[in-house]
Structure formats: C-alpha cells, structure tokens
Amino acid sequence: MIRNFLTVVIFLATTIVSSAQQFYVRLYDQCNFAGKGYTLEAGSYRLYQMKIDNDRLSSIEIPNGMKVTIYENDKFEGRSKTFTANERCLEPTWRNVTSSLVVENTSIPPGYNPGDYVTFYNDCYSKGYSQSLRPGSYNGTALGNLRYNISSLVISGNLQVKAYLNSEELGGYSVIINSSQPCLPNNQNDKIGSLVIEARTNNPGNNGGYGNNGGYGNNGGYGNTRYATFYQECNFNGNALRLEPGYYQGDKLGILKNRISSIELPAGLRVKVYTNSEYLTGSSSTITYSENCLSGMLRNRIASVVVEETNGGGNNGGWGGNNGNNGNNNFVVLYEDDDYRGRSATLLPGTYSNMQLAGISDKSLSSLTLPPGWRVILYENENFGGKSFTITASRSGFTFTGWNDRTSSIAVYRN
DSSP: OHHHHHHHHHHHHHHHHHHSOOOEEEEEEETTTEEEEEEEESEEEOGGGSSSOTTOOOEEEOOTTEEEEEEEEGGGEEEEEEESSOBSSOOTTTTTOOOEEEEEEOOOOTTOOTTOEEEEEEETTTEEEEEEEOSEEEOHHHHGGGTTOOOEEEEESSEEEEEEETOSSSOSSEEEEOSOBSSOOTTTTTTEEEEEEEEOSSOOSGGGOSSSTTBTOGGGOBOSSSOEEEEEETTTEEEEEEEOSEEEOHHHHGGGTTOOOEEEOOTTEEEEEEESOTTSOSSEEEEOSOBSSOOTTTTTTEEEEEEEETTOOSGGGOOBGGGTBOSOOSOEEEEEETTTEEEEEEEOSEEESSHHHHTSOTTOOOEEEOOTTEEEEEEEEGGGEEEEEEEOSOBSOOTTTTOTTOOSEEEEEEO
C-alpha cells in the first residue's frame, strides 16, 4: 500500500514538472554540459550573441519542442546541422566550430503566451539584483544568483510560480505563487532553491482563454491569429519562421533574411517588409493578405520586417520605422548606432552588470527604444559604478546628453 502511494506521488510530481514546457536551450563550451554556459530562447544568434565565445560550442541542452540549427560561419553561413534533443558532446567535426545558430520553438503548449515572463529580485519591493525568466523548469544551478536569494517577484502575464523551498532539485515542499509579491513572507524569503514557471490554472478571459480572436482562446487552445509565417519557398514550402506582432531587423530573420518567397498571413495582421535594408529603413511594402508567391520585386529581397495588428499599435497604427516605437511593450531594444540602427539587443527587466550580458559591445550604446511605463538606468562603469543617467522614453541618440558610447552597465525596470 505504501509502495503504491509513493509511486502515485512520484508520478504526479513528475507530471507537474514536465508539464511546464521549457522554452530555452542552453549552450556549453565543454562536453557533458560543463564549463561556461548560456541560455537562449527562440531566435537567431550571431557569434557575438551566443555569449560563450566564437568556436567554443561543445554541448547543448535541448528540451522537447525546441530545435537548434548550428552554422559553421557567422551570419548563418557555411555548413549547418540541426538538433532536436540533448547533445552531450558534439561530434569532433562539429565541436568548437559554431559561429552562429538559430533556436526554434516547434511546439507551444496551450495556455502559454510567448511574451509572458516573471521578474525576480533579491530584495523586497523590486529592488536589488534582478533577472527575468520565461516559462520553464529551473533547478538550483539554472537559477544561478537567484538561488536562495529571492525576496520579491513581478509576474507579467498569465503565469504562476511553483517555488520549492529548501530544495535545489525541483522536489520536496513547494508553494504556488500566482500573483506578484512585493515582499515574500519570512518562510519563503531567501528560501527558494528551485522553481517552475507555468501557465496559471485559472486562465482569465472569455471561455477560459487568453487574448482575443483565438490567441489562446477556445478551450485554452493556441490560436493562429497572433503570427505571420514566412517561408523560404513559394506555396508555403521550405524553411519557415513564425513571428508575432513586433519588429524584426535582419539578424532576427536568421536564415530567411533575403530568402523569403511566400507569406501566410491570418486575418487581423499585416506586415511591412523592407527590401535591401536590415534596419527597417528605406524602401518598404505593406502586405495585408497571404501571398503564396511574392512578386519579383519582393521575393528573396526582404531583409527586415514589421508585423502589426490591423487595429493599430504604435504611432499611426504601426511599429518600427525610424520612430523606434516597437509597439510590443515586451522588451527594451538597445542599438549601437543612432536612429535605431546597427547591432541591437533586446532586454527584459533585469540588471546587467556589463554590456556583454546586455548583448552589445561595451560603451557602444547610441539609441534605444523603451515601451511606455518602462525605465532604464545607464551607468558609465561596469557593476553599476560611476555616474548614472535615467531614461523613461525612447531615444534616437545621446549626443546632447553626453551619454553616447558611454554606457558600461544597465538596469531595466518595468514600472
């Protein structure tokens, strides 16, 4: 009887943990998931964005539903190979040769919004060191500096946190936190050793769904109205990339940059495509319905894209362009050149002690986009030292403030 009871408990615990789909892959510069590591969500990453240095990839943790394509050269060029499961040690011909890669989320479970996340702080009232995490399972090692160091948290979206107290292995006593906490109670403060971020069980909205027009609508299913799908070949064939409303420079298109031949576009969305420009500038065309084979003027010439809802968003119903308004409200974007040009990186709320962690070069920040209700603090030295400058709105340049190419660390807050 006791054995059967324990079996049921173990099964339920395993089911609960595995039900929280992990939307990340993790790279390591040594075999057996050892050495310097870095976690990546779905997206395209050139050599300076992988954070484990060029030609150093040796092993990859890949959860179910994720896919990784690695490239021998930067800019997604040269030999390539695709993986859909953990690679404990890449074969010799692929070890220490990767210079760029593409991470894809091939299955989004019901109830999740890819834009949702939770921000954790090591002090009460959203102060101190902070880090934002998307849905998934995080043992003590994955939490890093947050392990036994969480005092407050802010939940953005339809999520809840299952926090394991005094355990780093997602086991033992746990509590469910389904709302933001300005200061955790004493029995939880600095006691969380591992956690699972998952869809909140009491989904809001009509019919238990999340969002409008089926975007997590009926019966909690994942609708198809939030994404435009871009294909490498005509008739919706070949490699595909699915993008939600927002703006995407060339590096975000990965292998499809200048290689898009057809676009599947659901009702309620439109796309603005820029030809021969990676930075959402210059000649553009607006597409309002599916195209099974683009005209010669657009086919294999689209270098950057804006996906927008037809009911508006941003100035004049759009995102992107030179006004720098991303319309997504889910992240801050840093640029190394003024007027929202050059190498860029997107940031969730958190504190970034150096610009490598933020995704761009040290002392290279020249412009940034900032959603309403967000603020960033720039610091002239690493580890938040030296003079600081607080920003509460997008800036196309810093020439008149004296902060152009001056930032060495940054803090991002969502008010």
